Amino acid sequence: MAQVSAALKPPVSAPSDAIPQWTRVELSDQTFDVLVRLVYTSCGVSLSRIKKTMLETRLRRRLQVTGLPDFESYLRLLQTPAGAAQEMQSFVDTVVTNETSFFRExxxxxxxxxxxxxxxxxxxxxxxxxxxxxxxxxxxxxxxxxxxxxxxxxxxxxxxxxxxxxxxxxxxxxxxxxxxxxxxxxxxxxxxxxxxxxxxxxxxxxxxxxxxxxxxxxxxxxxxxxxxxxxxxxxxxxxxxxxxxxxxxxxxxxxxxxxxxxxxxxxxxxxxxxxxxxxxxxxxxxxxxxxxxxxxxxx
Ligand SMILES: C[S@@+](CC[C@H](N)C(=O)[O-])C[C@H]1O[C@@H](n2cnc3c(N)ncnc32)[C@H](O)[C@@H]1O
Missing domain, CATH: 3.40.50.150 (Vaccinia Virus protein VP39)
Structure with a gap:
């Protein structure tokens, strides 16, 4: 049988534990609803269901930074006084939309x-x-x-x-x-x-x-x-x-x-x-x- 050169071998997929946890976790509807209430009480911004993917993507970065394994742990952090003191500002910074430009309108x-x-x-x-x-x-x-x-x-x-x-x-x-x-x-x-x-x-x-x-x-x-x-x-x-x-x-x-x-x-x-x-x-x-x-x- 002809030998397949190393260069032609199909790529070996990375072992799943090499992929960081925060890229894989999903935001459940239940946790989304509680986070939406938190966004509302902290900055008045109302997020509808269609913003779920946006919130999930943005908050993944906070999971990465805080080293927390999932959105539920992140929510628990925000719900404790010490955790809120540490993380609430970064949460707000992450969820608001800052689009702007010179001479807009x-x-x-x-x-x-x-x-x-x-x-x-x-x-x-x-x-x-x-x-x-x-x-x-x-x-x-x-x-x-x-x-x-x-x-x-x-x-x-x-x-x-x-x-x-x-x-x-x-x-x-x-x-x-x-x-x-x-x-x-x-x-x-x-x-x-x-x-x-x-x-x-x-x-x-x-x-x-x-x-x-x-x-x-x-x-x-x-x-x-x-x-x-x-x-x-x-x-x-x-x-x-x-x-x-x-x-x-x-x-x-x-x-x-x-x-x-x-x-x-x-x-x-x-x-x-x-x-x-x-x-x-x-x-x-x-x-x-x-x-x-x-x-x-x-x-
Ligand atoms: C889309 S930007 C608009 C920027 C600029 N006024 C313009 O029209 O280009 C909305 C800004 O509102 C800020 N924002 C959201 N909720 C706020 C609140 N409760 N109090 C003060 N600023 C808020 C966000 O941080 C964001 O920078």
Missing amino acids: RAHFDHLNEAELKRLVQNGDGRTLRAWSAACSSGQEVYTLAMVLDAVASQSRQWDWQILATDISVKILTAAREAIYRTEDVAPVPAALQERYLLRSRDPDSDAVRVSPELRGRVTFGQINLMHAEYRVKTKMDIIFLRNVLIYFEPQVQHDVVAKLCRHLRPGGLLILGHSDTTRSGKLPLRLIRGNIYERLED
Whole structure:
């Protein structure tokens, strides 16, 4: 019989104990339901059954990191006070969706033209325009707004600006503070703004771009869970961005979150929601101007 050369032999499958346990375990419907309640109580996000595979895939990474053998053990960890103190933030960081981009929904930034910004400043304290990005993700929304505000403010030199940027995820806030992106991420930024506000890496092999210290220095980052009743923001805002987060909440949570944000918005100020976000604005002191841009009315 002719000998089969080693190179032609069929691949030998790896012994099953060489495959890490966390890649094989499955998320049962029962455990999924309890995890869904935990996601809801921790960040207000409602996950339907169709999100089961997504949750399973994302939480597998936590099994790998924690070294736990299955989702049931992971759930038990989250249910103990010591385990929750250790793991709950990473759980939240893992389950939230952080999709974002520079100049996302450009019409919102087009609305913030010179005349509108001047109106907002005069409507406010006349000196500093204060904006809040209330679910800021990795910072693209924040720095887009920063570029738009700075480009106008530096021309007139009559007013200044500041941005508060918050999110529930500590991990994503670290990325936002760093403000380092890839060249392809900043492609939607107009060339003149790129030239003025983005710094290229000195390393010719790197495609990293960093937002200028001039803009970064005017942004204050912090963790705020919009679900928490007790969060405090000291100053009244002239603009609040709350985009592409309400979509993950139940109608009642949406209403409560927006009602609370309205208390931090100056009458005449703007609340800007994402294109797919909805809220029962009829019951709130808000007037729709256009394309999910609302003006705060007097109480
Ligand atoms: C899809 S991103 C939207 C980012 C940005 N606003 C935009 O439109 O591009 C949603 C963000 O909401 C944050 N988030 C989810 N639940 C939250 C909560 N209860 N409080 C604060 N932020 C939350 C997530 O961490 C995530 O960064």
